[in-house]
Amino acid sequence: MPEMTLKPVDYLFRAAYVLTLDEENRVVAPGAVAVRGDTIVAVGPAPELEAALAPARVLDYPLGLLLPGLINAHTHAAMSLFRGLADDLPLEDWLNSHIFPAERHLDREVVYWGTKLAVAEMLLSGTTCFCDMYLFADAVARAAAETGIRAVVGEVLYDFPSPNYGPPDDGLKFTADLCRAYQGHPRIKVAVQPHAVYTCSPDLLIKRKELADRYDTRWIIHLAETPREVAECQARFGATPVGHLERLGLLQPNTVADHAVVLNEVDLELLAASGAGVVHCPESNMKLASGIAPVTELLARGVPVGLGTDGCASNNNLDLLSELDTAAKLAKVRNLDPTALPARQALGLATRGGAQVLGLEGVVGQLAPGFKADLVVIDLDQPHLTPLYDPYSHLVYAASGGDVQTVMVDGRLLVADRRLLSFEVAETMARARELSRKLKKG
Amino acid sequence: MPEMTLKPVDYLFRAAYVLTLDEENRVVAPGAVAVRGDTIVAVGPAPELEAALAPARVLDYPLGLLLPGLINAHTHAAMSLFRGLADDLPLEDWLNSHIFPAERHLDREVVYWGTKLAVAEMLLSGTTCFCDMYLFADAVARAAAETGIRAVVGEVLYDFPSPNYGPPDDGLKFTADLCRAYQGHPRIKVAVQPHAVYTCSPDLLIKRKELADRYDTRWIIHLAETPREVAECQARFGATPVGHLERLGLLQPNTVADHAVVLNEVDLELLAASGAGVVHCPESNMKLASGIAPVTELLARGVPVGLGTDGCASNNNLDLLSELDTAAKLAKVRNLDPTALPARQALGLATRGGAQVLGLEGVVGQLAPGFKADLVVIDLDQPHLTPLYDPYSHLVYAASGGDVQTVMVDGRLLVADRRLLSFEVAETMARARELSRKLKKG
Numbered sequence: 001m002p003e004m005t006l007k008p009v010d011y012l013f014r015a016a017y018v019l020t021l022d023e024e025n026r027v028v029a030p031g032a033v034a035v036r037g038d039t040i041v042a043v044g045p046a047p048e049l050e051a052a053l054a055p056a057r058v059l060d061y062p063l064g065l066l067l068p069g070l071i072n073a074h075t076h077a078a079m080s081l082f083r084g085l086a087d088d089l090p091l092e093d094w095l096n097s098h099i100f101p102a103e104r105h106l107d108r109e110v111v112y113w114g115t116k117l118a119v120a121e122m123l124l125s126g127t128t129c130f131c132d133m134y135l136f137a138d139a140v141a142r143a144a145a146e147t148g149i150r151a152v153v154g155e156v157l158y159d160f161p162s163p164n165y166g167p168p169d170d171g172l173k174f175t176a177d178l179c180r181a182y183q184g185h186p187r188i189k190v191a192v193q194p195h196a197v198y199t200c201s202p203d204l205l206i207k208r209k210e211l212a213d214r215y216d217t218r219w220i221i222h223l224a225e226t227p228r229e230v231a232e233c234q235a236r237f238g239a240t241p242v243g244h245l246e247r248l249g250l251l252q253p254n255t256v257a258d259h260a261v262v263l264n265e266v267d268l269e270l271l272a273a274s275g276a277g278v279v280h281c282p283e284s285n286m287k288l289a290s291g292i293a294p295v296t297e298l299l300a301r302g303v304p305v306g307l308g309t310d311g312c313a314s315n316n317n318l319d320l321l322s323e324l325d326t327a328a329k330l331a332k333v334r335n336l337d338p339t340a341l342p343a344r345q346a347l348g349l350a351t352r353g354g355a356q357v358l359g360l361e362g363v364v365g366q367l368a369p370g371f372k373a374d375l376v377v378i379d380l381d382q383p384h385l386t387p388l389y390d391p392y393s394h395l396v397y398a399a400s401g402g403d404v405q406t407v408m409v410d411g412r413l414l415v416a417d418r419r420l421l422s423f424e425v426a427e428t429m430a431r432a433r434e435l436s437r438k439l440k441k442g
Numbered sequence: 443m444p445e446m447t448l449k450p451v452d453y454l455f456r457a458a459y460v461l462t463l464d465e466e467n468r469v470v471a472p473g474a475v476a477v478r479g480d481t482i483v484a485v486g487p488a489p490e491l492e493a494a495l496a497p498a499r500v501l502d503y504p505l506g507l508l509l510p511g512l513i514n515a516h517t518h519a520a521m522s523l524f525r526g527l528a529d530d531l532p533l534e535d536w537l538n539s540h541i542f543p544a545e546r547h548l549d550r551e552v553v554y555w556g557t558k559l560a561v562a563e564m565l566l567s568g569t570t571c572f573c574d575m576y577l578f579a580d581a582v583a584r585a586a587a588e589t590g591i592r593a594v595v596g597e598v599l600y601d602f603p604s605p606n607y608g609p610p611d612d613g614l615k616f617t618a619d620l621c622r623a624y625q626g627h628p629r630i631k632v633a634v635q636p637h638a639v640y641t642c643s644p645d646l647l648i649k650r651k652e653l654a655d656r657y658d659t660r661w662i663i664h665l666a667e668t669p670r671e672v673a674e675c676q677a678r679f680g681a682t683p684v685g686h687l688e689r690l691g692l693l694q695p696n697t698v699a700d701h702a703v704v705l706n707e708v709d710l711e712l713l714a715a716s717g718a719g720v721v722h723c724p725e726s727n728m729k730l731a732s733g734i735a736p737v738t739e740l741l742a743r744g745v746p747v748g749l750g751t752d753g754c755a756s757n758n759n760l761d762l763l764s765e766l767d768t769a770a771k772l773a774k775v776r777n778l779d780p781t782a783l784p785a786r787q788a789l790g791l792a793t794r795g796g797a798q799v800l801g802l803e804g805v806v807g808q809l810a811p812g813f814k815a816d817l818v819v820i821d822l823d824q825p826h827l828t829p830l831y832d833p834y835s836h837l838v839y840a841a842s843g844g845d846v847q848t849v850m851v852d853g854r855l856l857v858a859d860r861r862l863l864s865f866e867v868a869e870t871m872a873r874a875r876e877l878s879r880k881l882k883k884g
Contacts, residue, residue, distance in 0.1 A: 080825075081829065083826075083829070083831075083835075083836075083839075083840060084830065084831045084832045084835035084836055084839070084840065085831045085832075087784070087785060087832070087835050087839065088770075088780065088781050088784035088785060089780060089781060090780060090781060091780060094780070117825055117828065118825075120825035121825040121826040124824075124825065124826075125826070283767075283771060285775065286771035286772060286774055286775040287770075287771050287774060287780065287839070288774075288780050289774040289775055289777070289778045289779050289780040289782070290775075291775065291778070292775060312840075315839065316835065316836075316839035316840045317826050317839070317840045318826065319826070319842070322764060322767075322842065325725075325764075326768065326771075328530075328729075329725060329728035329729050329768075330728060332728055332729060332730075332731040333727065333728040333731055333732075333733065333734060335731070336731050336733070337731050338530065338531060338532060338533060338536070338729065338730055338731040339530050339531060339532060340731070342529070342530035343529060343530060381871070382566075382871075383522075383559055383560075383562035383563040383566065383867060383870070383871060384525075384563040384566075384567070384759050384760065384761070384843070386559065386871045386874050386875060387523065387525070387874050387875045387877070387878030388526065388878075389525075389526045389527045389878065389882060390526045390527075390529070393525075393526035393529050393758065394525075394526050394758075397525075397526065397529065397729070397757065397758035397759070398525060398526065398754075398758045398759045400761070400764065400842045400843070400844060401826070401842070401844075402842060402843075402844025402845070403844070425825060428825070429823070429824075429825060429828045432828050432829050433828060433829050435829070436829030436830075436831065440831060
């Protein structure tokens, strides 16, 4: 075939295994993925793609496993600065004596560097997209935009004055401004993120939902995280948190419930009927002793479920491969059923599931033509990933973030040979160490 | 001070943090550890040791955390070759259709290479000592002896013919021979390892206990791992597995109960009164949906508890740092108490606790003069370990095996700059890949 008929592409990735995470969970082994600009243009057997394409750059991983970039569907990235500041404490003591005092030091600068630190960790461990809820969300958005990662960000909104936007009503304006500022951005989306039913009045929840609808974005809330939250909601509103949202007309397809640990049968049915999504955060729920979310029941009812690490103060890392392992095992022991949440389904949560929950379906979470080029290569040439019978099994039960060797987001190579290319990680760590001295004083 | 008065040592390690894991959990920051021959000769502030010692070699980790080598107190190392062969299946299907058929291919060669593969993974992730129960234990011992790791090995014993030693009674002779062969070995100990109460008759359990007593070694058994085991033991012997051993006079200080998931109040009291040890294997118990061991109740009663990964077919890795994370979080969510099994206590299981359970108290598990020089350095200069407020927190909740940069066992450097020094890991992986093709056919 004469060379001039070959279609030019920017990158051709070749790997021992390509996990597409498409609807059929197709695996191509060995396989290849071609990228032009920010988009995947072809996925298939390596010889086929090589015969048809003229890549500017070929990246070859004969002992590599290529999969879609992982999606961390719920975190508070800048809390990376609080990792290990306080652990193993009763919830009230932890919050009131440690986390809240440290958070009094927050400003744009702290949140910006804390987010960059978290982005470094996420990229190096294979996360290409995260959904963030925190203060000074403009600083989160800026850090995400600069570092090359994909993000859904949102200012945390509640019924008391915020160190960022001031009085509660100004949170609406702040969020609306942020939505407008990032409209059309290739990687950053803004969502509306009221904190919880116990920190937001029904009136403000409704106003905030209107804002999400107006900007066609997600409305994301911590929901039914602890038995205490549910009991208090019952006492105050005569309904479970899920029931409370339903009555207010807030349980809709653009609603995302983070945690969703304490659910009864009616809650499960309401969630399923609504089209709302859920983000499962097993490690945080374990560490804070909140309980175990009924993830298999949610999935059985067709509820879209993503996977999140939550913030570093309650995890304490942002490693989604480890989180997958925990999620799959925790479901088994909760249900006393070794077939619960098998590896393939678990990996779906951190890819397709996250995309669906965050409104990024058809954009990321799969390797298929037309999807954005967000992808990750795992180095299989290591004792703990040898031999390989089933790539899903290794990803979920044996691999961890340190096994990631290459990461691309939106067609741009951000990690190669386990090194960050898009920003200076040493500077970020140095700033984090400086800031930690201030935060520790409380 | 004139140089001639300085005491010569082989190695001086300097690190930002030295976690001694001694009885007071002393942390020296920055600290140093001096090694002569196979033994730790000094631990303390770096300037003090430097003023008194003349080291042949100085290893400096200004952003490193030095701790005792981790102890994997229960595994089946050669099952590394079955990692990912079958997961997410009902227990009987998993065993009868996958694991047992694959195990029919076992011989000395397979077990030797499988163990070497596991040792590579263990050393690279900070484990310096493991306790193994498997077939062809002589091949396990040989692999451990050659690779430089420390091990307690034992042939799995049961009441049916073994592919290794043949008829049940010959298991006693095989184990006795192995005990004699390794008597006086600096790193390898042999223990007596009957499989379980459902695979060993009372008569043979007693004979095997006599053997352990004669050779002054541990008597190690899978015990109370699943509700089914307990129900069957009740039906057959009219006692729980713990009660059954107690009646037979087998619950003694040199007894080790692996798993100990399903325990009632009487079992807990019997274990505590006996001085027997327990090995907690949380990830395996989760993955096989066995249940959650009452580790906080055992610790509260003073039962010695070590931490184990179990084999790679039910985990699927040998990473003790990740296992620590799971252990600490699982205890919290089981008890619905965020203060359960705090980081410091959890790390104790994988060091001091393991040593106590395996009869290596005073030998390994702490950094103190007179202990064997088994130690590990963690590289803190990474985003997910920055900033650092509490080294225990980072080790348990944020680090994983990939963060290990240096490993010494018995005074010999086995890992440096994340590379294995003591044997050829590429050859081991190549052999494992070859063998896996045979094992897969079943």
